[in-house]
Amino acid sequence: MHAIVMVGGKGTRLLPHTRNTPKALLGVGGRSILEILVDRLRQAGTDRITMCVSHLADAIRQRFGDGCQFGVALDYAFDREPMGTAGPLLLVEDWHEAAVIVNGDVLSTIDFAQLHRAHCAGRDVLTVATHTHRVPIELGVLDIADGQVVGVREKPELTLDVAAGIYVADPAVREHIPADRTTDMPALITTLTRLGASVGAYRFSDEWHDIGTPQKYALVQQRALEDPVFGA
Numbered sequence: 001m002h003a004i005v006m007v008g009g010k011g012t013r014l015l016p017h018t019r020n021t022p023k024a025l026l027g028v029g030g031r032s033i034l035e036i037l038v039d040r041l042r043q044a045g046t047d048r049i050t051m052c053v054s055h056l057a058d059a060i061r062q063r064f065g066d067g068c069q070f071g072v073a074l075d076y077a078f079d080r081e082p083m084g085t086a087g088p089l090l091l092v093e094d095w096h097e098a099a100v101i102v103n104g105d106v107l108s109t110i111d112f113a114q115l116h117r118a119h120c121a122g123r124d125v126l127t128v129a130t131h132t133h134r135v136p137i138e139l140g141v142l143d144i145a146d147g148q149v150v151g152v153r154e155k156p157e158l159t160l161d162v163a164a165g166i167y168v169a170d171p172a173v174r175e176h177i178p179a180d181r182t183t184d185m186p187a188l189i190t191t192l193t194r195l196g197a198s199v200g201a202y203r204f205s206d207e208w209h210d211i212g213t214p215q216k217y218a219l220v221q222q223r224a225l226e227d228p229v230f231g232a
Contacts, residue, residue: 001048001112002047002049002097002098002100003049003050003101003102004049004052004099004101005024005034005037005041005101005104006052006088006102007052007104008053008082009023009104011023011055014026014212014214014217017214020056021056022055022056022060024060024104025063028220028221028224029228033104033105034060037102037104038067039070040112041100041102041112042072044111044112045116046112047073048072048074049067049073049074050075050077050092050095051064051074051077052077052088052089054088057076057078084182084184084187085184087177087181087182087184089101089169089177090174096171099169099171100166101166101168101169102166105211105212106166106210107220108164108166108204108206108207108208109207109208112166115168116168118200119200119202122198122200125172125173125199126173126188126189127167127199127202128167128200128201129163129165129166129167129202130202131162131164131208132159132160132161132162132203133160135158135160136156137155140152140153141156161203165185167185168202173192
């Protein structure tokens, strides 16, 4: 199984932690986020990982090298200018089969192998892993029909499906990524759906953390202290 990990972002929302350190190399439970992610991908059957690097790329390449010590074959795709979260896919070489794609600031106990199998069993060109996110509304919400109030819900909770920053994609998706501008995954998904391409949703309930802010990073560090297995 081939996996592509997006680790080129500057991590500006995580300052000052990322002033001199790539966000993927920040520590959680004694190891870096990226080490944990690489290990979980390997355990799921990944034998090749392509890291899409840019900001502080040398620090990542020096740490992981060719991947030998991590039990996988590692190669790198380097973008000199920011290309977004989808644009770097254009730089991945020797990509011929469906690959797992993961943002480098995501930690999850999702079964990557099952996700990959689910994608390959269908006809979707892209599968988006989705996680349930509950949003409390601290107001009374009115149900209105024909100008009349027919009900009221006091401080309800919305249940939303959110993109988890984890995907499986066929290499054909690159045909819809422009080479002349930055492209993020939401834009690629929108393009594919507008063209009528099949984009699947893979709902999972496993633990999932988006380590995008200092507050979320602190929560993950605390989680690793409470359960050393999580950061192992």
